[in-house]
Amino acid sequence: MATIKRTVEVELSTTGLDAQGKPRRVPLVTDQSGNVMTMEAPPAIEPDLAGDHMLINIGPQHPATHGVLRLVLELDGETVVRCIPHVGYLHCGFEKIGEYRQYNQIVPWTDREDYLNSPGNNVAFALGAERLFGIEITPRCTVLRVMACELSRIMSHLVWLGTTCIDIGAFTPFLWAFYQREAIYKLLEDWVGARLTVTTTRVGGMAADVPDGWVDQLRHFTRTFPKTLSEIDRVVTRNGIWVGRTIGLGVMSADEAVNHGLTGPMLRASGVAYDVRKDFPYLDYETYDFDVPVGSNGDVYDRYLVRMEEMRQSIRILEQAITRLPDGPVNTDDHRVVLPPKSKATSDMESMIHHFKQVMEGPRPPIGECYVAVESPKGEKGYYMVSDGTSKPVRWRIRPPSFVNLSAIPKMVEGHLLSDVIAINASIDIVMGEIDR
């Protein structure tokens, strides 16, 4: 295990670390003038430490595993020798169910896999289905989807930040983060009526246009949220305890990270600037001005920094999206996939046929397949859909980023202490709903 020596300026008054990153030693026994008294150490008795390895089980019901993850650890003293993860406790066969549902009926299932990122999943699924149908979306819909994606990225990172702070021992940032997350939920509730499982998109458009005044609320959020972010930043980033508990843990080099299939902030913390929004753009992300934060050490601390910076960049994207939000229709006028207005269904023959066909049979894409990936807060989230010409996909595959990211945990925790396993596990940002599906 390569040790990494880094110096982080510790601002808050903690006695944790000195400038070299080593634990600061404070003499316990001094005489009246303050000199350190030397004491003769008692003769050391070498304990017999060559014991058996211990098997310890964490989870599946354990708050620090962020869901129902189960880790079986082989310990030598307090050092992890081997880690065997077990997943699948939340498996409900989303992919199988998707094969029995029409495309618009699958959208609610995408809410429930990565439930911290529901709007982002909806957008990803809708983009995939639209590629499969070969339809274009309207300019207003494109910008609204960018807003949905970035709001859900902030939302997911806030939950990650709060829970990781709790894992490492800080409670206050959790409350601040969840307060802001609540503000985003309020925005989503105003938009579509739901908070957690929002189902914002439909194939070819959105569930609803944003209500009047919503954009002003969003603008208010983009102005107030950075204040909270900088508060968290001031409390956490240079905190001695935080730094001491995150630096040098779970290091993945750039080559290892790519080879293990890490994506998202995990990969970027290792120094690889792969962001689907930049490299394989969708929703016109190439026209937005934002930066991709990249770490250099690939440890837990860098992953934290990358996610913090990503939230700031999301705010930048949101501000640009607000200024460019065009007027116009939200749904396409392609009535193979989007229902005509209800008022026309009883007066116009063509519209009635469309209503009947879409409700009874469902839209049918041509035979084909596509893999559409978006940059979810966890990494590259891909939907691979195969159509055989019927109204239900023959295969709907979710490429879960946190599933692949978690598969590298045995490599990351080996050689670290048991207490560091919690920090490393938290840094992956797993959502078990997505892993088990």
Next chain:
Amino acid sequence: MSSPVPFKPVIAGSAASGPPAATPRNVPHRGGPANPSAEALRQHFGAAIKRVDVVWGETSVVVDRARLVDIVSWLSDDPAQRYDLLADVTAVEFRDTEQPIEVVWHLRSLPYRRFLRLKVMIERGQKLDVPSVWGIHKSADWMERECYDMFGITFAGHPDLRRILMWEQYREGFPLRKDFPLRGRFSRSEQLRQALAANPEARYSMDELTIAQAFEDLPEEMRRRLSTGERTGE
């Protein structure tokens, strides 16, 4: 607002030449421009490349099962290809039972910003067995395990091919196969009874027991089965 830790934004693929990335528009259903790697593969591997399709702008290359590892390895190592990220491993079974089962690998070349889909067709009646690419891409580990768990496709050369989402003692079959009913093979009450009786939390896999002292407490017969390399057991 300034970030306390300065980040230098780097964009993957910006060093390599090529057109700037842009949101694809008006992608044709079939017959769009193929990924140049497909032509390179054809030149390099000849008959092992059976078919190249371009569907919705994505290039699928159907390859020979026996040469799969060579092809993935060449794609990953060749300086003009460098497909270094294995994005996904999965399989497709069609409703038409005459059609072959497809095993699908999604590869990304980060330096050249390319995306390639490799496929191996397994005809009906053939053994569901393909080579593992774990030796080249470690990310294949869990994705191949999931593919085995859901479809029953074995990956020759995978170091630890066992069920991942279903529990190890699951004997009902492979859920994503088309002959597996949506609601499972048993009634809801029977499924509930089995799920409660399985109690997977109380169980450690044989692999884990070997590192614990509990191994010594196992019955003689189970230890004998373990020593012959059996992975699961009751």
